[in-house]
Amino acid sequence: MSLPLSPHGTAPLHGTAPLHHWLTDRLAVYLDRLPDTIDPTVPLAEYGMDSVGALSLCGDIEDAFGIAVDPSLAWDHPTVVALVAHLSSRGVVPAPGGAR
Template structure:
């Protein structure tokens, strides 16, 4: 079952996960920075995306990172997606 997640919750989850993978503090991960500037290799990015889908309870579209290339933008997209799924249920 998909959960309803706010943009702030999604952003915190992403920042915490990225910081953990990079071995840095969450405060060192700027929400406005582009994903391709975060020193994540493609394997790590795929792992994070898979874990996020498990956490959310639904699959993110394959173009989600392309159209929402920052943590902040993706978090807002996730919140909208969650809201749409909740109202459609």
């Protein structure tokens, strides 16, 4: 799996690999795909992300990191890169060994 990129897709975001991996693993469940097949720059809707998956992801984020997120999170930040950048800006960091 490649390193997460900046929101512009040009350079890796430093220190976000654990969040990128956690998020990609969660998305793989909702998208019924292997994590390595999720391109971090492709909109999640192109993989079939629906509102049920998006709301479930929000619940996972809230449970794992103790922050409230808007139900439109996956639509406002439609790629893994954008989600990682947004969550990182809010201070989200998975615990060693992964969240949950």
